[in-house]
Amino acid sequence: MVSTPTPDKRDTVKAHGTIRARNVQNIIGAAEIEFAQRGYKATSIQKIAARAGLPKANIHYYFNSKLELYLEILTNILRLWDAALNELKPEDDPATALSRYIHAKIEFSRRYPLASRIFALEVMTGGEHLRDYYQQGYHTWFQERCAVLQSWVKQGKMAPVDPAHLIFLLWSSTQHYADFGYQATAALHGDKQPLSDSDYQQAATTLSTIILRGCGITPPDSASPGHAMKP
Amino acid sequence: MVSTPTPDKRDTVKAHGTIRARNVQNIIGAAEIEFAQRGYKATSIQKIAARAGLPKANIHYYFNSKLELYLEILTNILRLWDAALNELKPEDDPATALSRYIHAKIEFSRRYPLASRIFALEVMTGGEHLRDYYQQGYHTWFQERCAVLQSWVKQGKMAPVDPAHLIFLLWSSTQHYADFGYQATAALHGDKQPLSDSDYQQAATTLSTIILRGCGITPPDSASPGHAMKP
DNA sequence: GTCTATAGCCCGATAGAC
DNA sequence: GTCTATCGGGCTATAGAC
Structure with a gap:
């Protein structure tokens, strides 16, 4: 439901960004379900990671913080709203x-x-x-x-x-x-x-x-x- | 907004329950504000205690658990609703x-x-x-x-x-x-x-x-x- | 890019002195 | 009845091996 965040290391790897894009989408989808179920503060990154089928450190790899991930989702909603x-x-x-x-x-x-x-x-x-x-x-x-x-x-x-x-x-x-x-x-x-x-x-x-x-x-x-x- | 919970030690103390009643009301009032602001899970007993002006152990003295306090409030709402x-x-x-x-x-x-x-x-x-x-x-x-x-x-x-x-x-x-x-x-x-x-x-x-x-x-x-x- | 390990913090709940 | 001290656990975030 969203474009990719800050791209990095475009040159060292093959980097059509397909892995990144897929993981980001996966994380955002899982996060939407969790945030909708409990709200921002009561949602843990652990639960998001579990739903996405990833170790929780990977969420931090794609999104610097829990807040950044949440704002990414919230901003997209506002755009449509x-x-x-x-x-x-x-x-x-x-x-x-x-x-x-x-x-x-x-x-x-x-x-x-x-x-x-x-x-x-x-x-x-x-x-x-x-x-x-x-x-x-x-x-x-x-x-x-x-x-x-x-x-x-x-x-x-x-x-x-x-x-x-x-x-x-x-x-x-x-x-x-x-x-x-x-x-x-x-x-x-x-x-x-x-x-x-x-x-x-x-x-x-x-x-x-x-x-x-x-x-x-x-x-x-x-x-x-x-x-x-x-x- | 509620009656007193399980009374105890009616005999040893003077016990018109006035202290208990006042504290229970105070705690419930503070808890309503906090629960309304963040929901059940994201609300901490520490915040409730701070708003009530009590140490957080006192909340556990009057309500055995966070859930018990929350259900007390929620049930009262349903009764009116x-x-x-x-x-x-x-x-x-x-x-x-x-x-x-x-x-x-x-x-x-x-x-x-x-x-x-x-x-x-x-x-x-x-x-x-x-x-x-x-x-x-x-x-x-x-x-x-x-x-x-x-x-x-x-x-x-x-x-x-x-x-x-x-x-x-x-x-x-x-x-x-x-x-x-x-x-x-x-x-x-x-x-x-x-x-x-x-x-x-x-x-x-x-x-x-x-x-x-x-x-x-x-x-x-x-x-x-x-x-x-x-x- | 992926994942384990862990630091550092806040939480709910309890023990026990007063 | 009141309050300090603390236990055990889950949390965000990061360091660093692979």
Whole structure:
């Protein structure tokens, strides 16, 4: 899920970097599982090494420290994280744009629950390693995203709702299926069988239905095209 | 926030238990802060003792192990956690019942963010200490709660939506302000000033508006009493 | 590039003086 | 009831043989 870190000794060895790349990927994959299961501090390099099938000193060979490995993973998550929201534009039709956004986020929860959980654990434990990220223009970026939703309200495309809290609603309701997947499974199925594809589909359509109607938007594929909306 | 654990030596000392009770409360309060900040495994007894202003051996005097102290706190949270949802009854008017539920959960996030975060961290890291709780009738309890919402649908009190996913939506959207409070603060205010009372009010009214309208329910205090609803 | 051995630290838990 | 001292163990990180 990431490019190779600082290359070294390009000349002495054959060095197409294939061994390095393979090991780095292996370590990152194992680390994602472990960090998602316990959070940064409670995860030991020993466990990561065991999952990767390597002696733990090898982790230190590719990543100078536990923190460096963690930041490598966390930074990659952040890069992906806000991409979806950036695609919302003032000229969009909110019916299709919001519905697509909800389905995309649910799909993200289904496919990359580890990334979602690593991010959530980081935020919930104080976001110590996100301080720079949040202080470098995050507030203004968020305001710009709110402005897009606000422009839909002004154009009469949706009912007047607080854009910031609507965004929080979109985030929380969709990420719930990754972050609280264990609870959702226990509630829905009781047993250990994980959430099925149809569970995720049902989640996406239910959320779309409620949130779009809640914003006074007629769903794109809905049956009743003439549902009224208050100014 | 809890009763005293196993009492001992009731006879030899004066023993109104006032010293014990005070120390236990002090330790639990400090432990809640620490567990909420880092999760169970990453929290050390040393940190708890430091925050409580005691030598760490004293924690072991009142609680035999770190796990016992943690379970004491976690169990108390669980006791409170589902009380609000249990108050929803088939004969209720969903407009007032759901609105009240949303406001109550937001208020809970505002007043007890530590409890919410401890619970969330526990679930997200696999719920190792919740296994008994989830396996002892949790599934059937959840189904009963869904049945209440389903009865509202059948009575024509609200639009047909999947009750389970509606409950997930209610949980996730309200707990978001406790669990992701740090992110919400960064997004709304940029600076370090925490979420204000008016932020929580705005959250509650926005969520109520969207979710109730999304379920085809006319808000209790709303202006238009005749808003139509699909069967 | 790989792996063993170990230094140096912090942890949970306990013993025992006061 | 309180607190110091300490044991045994797991941790991050590094040194150095192969």
